[in-house]
Amino acid sequence: MxxxxxxxxxxxxxxxxxxxxxxxxxxxxxxxxxxxxxxxxxxxxxxxxxxxxxxxxxxxxxxxxxxxxxxxxxxNFRLPTEDGESVVxxxxxxxxxxxxxxxxxxxxxxxxxxxxxxxxxxxxxxxxxxxxxxxxxxxxxxxxxxxxxxxxxxxxxxxxxxxxxxxxxxxxxxxxxxxxxxxxxxxREFSVPFDTWWFRLPRTASEHDPVASISPRFGRGDVLLSLTRKDYHQIAYLAAKGLDADLRREGAQAFRDRISRLRPDLADRVDTIRSMDDVHLLDVKxxxxxxxxxxxxxxxxxxxxxxxxxxxxxxxxxxxxxxxxxxxxxxxxxxxxxxxxxxxxxxxxxxxxxxxxxxxxxxxxxxxxxxxxxxxEPRPPKPLLFVIRxxxxxxxxxxxxxxxxxxxxxxxxxxxxxxxx
CATH class of the missing domain: 3.50.50.60 (FAD/NAD(P)-binding domain)
Structure with missing residues (x-):
């Protein structure tokens, strides 16, 4: 030594x-x-x-x-609202x-x-x-x-x-x-309502989003964030904390369906998620x-x-x-x-x-x-929304x-x- x-x-x-x-x-x-x-x-x-x-x-x-x-x-940084829209x-x-x-x-x-x-x-x-x-x-x-x-x-x-x-x-x-x-x-630990599952999907030559741009999609029970890389999309799927065992038990096809629901434009490539081994859990703290x-x-x-x-x-x-x-x-x-x-x-x-x-x-x-x-639906505080608007x-x-x-x-x-x- x-x-x-x-x-x-x-x-x-x-x-x-x-x-x-x-x-x-x-x-x-x-x-x-x-x-x-x-x-x-x-x-x-x-x-x-x-x-x-x-x-x-x-x-x-x-x-x-x-x-x-x-x-x-x-x-800008936007907050989703109950009507499915968002505010800056x-x-x-x-x-x-x-x-x-x-x-x-x-x-x-x-x-x-x-x-x-x-x-x-x-x-x-x-x-x-x-x-x-x-x-x-x-x-x-x-x-x-x-x-x-x-x-x-x-x-x-x-x-x-x-x-x-x-x-x-x-x-x-x-x-x-x-x-x-x-x-x-x-x-000291504070309560967190979600975990994050990371994976990647291919990016086609016809896509023109800037490298490193981010695209969020909110569902009922989950959220999808997509970070654009040069040759692929780095995806973060957010769902309820502690759900990892259930997601893996449901299997890759059920997970692919979740992603397609939130991002239909990516449905043509979710089959590149071959198994749940391609999906990596981040235990959010x-x-x-x-x-x-x-x-x-x-x-x-x-x-x-x-x-x-x-x-x-x-x-x-x-x-x-x-x-x-x-x-x-x-x-x-x-x-x-x-x-x-x-x-x-x-x-x-x-x-x-x-x-x-x-x-x-x-x-x-x-x-x-x-x-x-x-x-x-997400619900930011009403006084905050009033001031923003x-x-x-x-x-x-x-x-x-x-x-x-x-x-x-x-x-x-x-x-x-x-x-x-």
């Missing part, structure tokens, strides 16, 4: 982990990011890049390159350009782009195909790193094991965080830790507060966590004065945005998704809240660069 050291260890190579690694490396810190997969080419990841993240990329000097990635733009809740066009839209970008393209930028920093290291398996503690119980293993990407067999010690370990390993589990930290840190350990993003897919805000909230963490922690790490008060400051900074966004998601769950899953300018407020969040973060001065620098 090998043992090595770094100043900061980041577990998880998603958007939060890579952004944190990039920012800390730009501060001159030795930072190592562990990613358990061999690449980022995995289906069924969120694609929404909100204005807060686009602005951050501009501040980092990466905006021009980001805009060259394959993407489309969402110009948030009109991003009311915001000041160039941050007046939500970008839809395949996440693997975004991650590859961020990694390329991070690798320009000599103190940044990314270890792919390397999975954290446990935390390492000192004699007083403080976390001082992790144990890890590397796997053969073909066979999945363990190739090597080791320990990586660090002045600080940051868990960005998502809603199923192994670091959170090994540290004995248990989040909405939770948060009351305390995001222990001595030597900080959790951010979904590891600290799992978000519902409602509103597509999870990635961007996690990136904002990473920015706040880098700004607060980098000076203390550089001066070797880091203690738990700095970790607590990160949580304090990001606590209110987390609670506000999760509260918004819980309102959507009750007013829209819970009703749909129960077989009723009679005061169009109101749409700027939820647009800003969705696009930027309740406390958007700016890139710290040490991480800023001129475009294409």
């Amino acid at each position: 090998e043992t090595s050291n770094t100043q900061c260890l980041v577990v998880g190579g998603g958007p939060a982990g890579i952004v944190l690694g990039l920012l800390l490396a730009r501060a001159g810190l030795r930072v190592t990011v562990l990613e358990k997969h061999a690449d980022f080419l995995r289906d069924f990841r969120g694609d929404t890049v909100h204005a807060s993240t686009v602005r951050l990329l501009d501040e980092l000097g990466l905006g021009e390159g980001f805009r060259r990635l394959p993407q489309s733009q969402l110009n 809740l948030a009109d991003f066009g009311l915001l000041k350009a160039p941050y007046n839209y939500v970008a839809m970008v395949p996440q693997w393209d975004l991650l590859d782009f961020l990694v390329e930028a991070a690798r320009q920093e000599p103190t940044f290291t990314l270890l792919m195909n390397t999975e954290a398996t446990d935390v390492v503690r000192d004699a007083a119980g403080a976390v001082e790193g992790v144990r890890f293993r590397t796997r053969d990407p073909q066979s999945g067999e363990t190739m090597d094991t080791g320990e990586l010690r660090a002045g600080l370990t940051v868990a960005c390993d998502g809603r199923g965080s192994i670091i959170r589990q090994r540290a004995g930290m248990v989040p 909405l939770n948060r830790l009351s305390r995001w840190h222990r001595p030597g350990l900080l959790l951010i993003g979904d590891a600290a507060h799992a978000m519902s897919p409602a509103g597509g805000v999870g990635i961007n909230l996690a990136v904002q966590d990473a920015v706040a963490a880098a700004r607060i922690l980098a000076p203390a790490l550089l001066s070797s004065t880091l203690d738990e008060s700095h970790l607590a400051a990160v949580q304090k900074r990001r606590w209110l945005p987390t609670v506000l966004v999760q509260t918004f998601q819980r309102v959507l769950h009750r007013g829209v998704f819970a009703r749909v899953m129960a077989g009723h 009679h005061f169009p300018g109101f749409r700027k407020l939820p647009a800003r809240m969705i696009a930027f969040g309740p406390r958007p973060e700016h890139a710290p001065g040490f991480a800023r660069r001129k475009p294409d620098a």
Whole structure:
């Protein structure tokens, strides 16, 4: 077993982990990011890049390159109503350009782009195909790193094991965080009315929807979301939580019928769902830790507060966590004065945005998704519908809240660069 050291260890190579690694490396810190997969080419990841993240990329000097990635733009956020129509809740066009839209970008393209930028920093290291398996503690119980293993990407067999010690370990390993589990930290769970089943369907040459655009369809008891890829549709089927066993027992043909009912235009290709093995369950969670840190350990993003897919805000909230963490922690790490008060400051900074966004998601769950899953038409609160319909300018407020969040973060001065620098 090998043992090595770094100043900061980041577990998880998603958007939060890579952004944190990039920012800390730009501060001159030795930072190592562990990613358990061999690449980022995995289906069924969120694609929404909100204005807060686009602005951050501009501040980092990466905006021009980001805009060259394959993407489309969402110009508004709509709520379904009982009459089968929809109303515009948030009109991003009311915001000041160039941050007046939500970008839809395949996440693997975004991650590859961020990694390329991070690798320009000599103190940044990314270890792919390397999975954290446990935390390492000192004699007083403080976390001082992790144990890890590397796997053969073909066979999945363990190739090597080791320990990586660090002045600080940051868990960005998502809603199923192994670091959170090994540290004995248990989040508070909130009720969620639906789960999500992901699969893909072919895209024909005659279709002209923009790449990464999203198309929702609401039924009585279920919802279908379609994200357009270059050669296929990435589909999310939403139905009542706990329904997975029933769906699999009903079989593939019954599932194909459900999809055809919601999207008749896709009925000619649902037979590519050969069996229910082609359909992947996401057990949707909405939770948060009351305390995001222990001595030597900080959790951010979904590891600290799992978000519902409602509103597509999870990635961007996690990136904002990473920015706040880098700004607060980098000076203390550089001066070797880091203690738990700095970790607590990160949580304090990001606590209110987390609670506000999760509260918004819980309102959507009750007013829209819970009703749909129960077989009723969605019913947003009547006072909200009245304001939306009679005061169009109101749409700027939820647009800003969705696009930027309740406390958007700016890139710290040490991480800023001129475009294409």
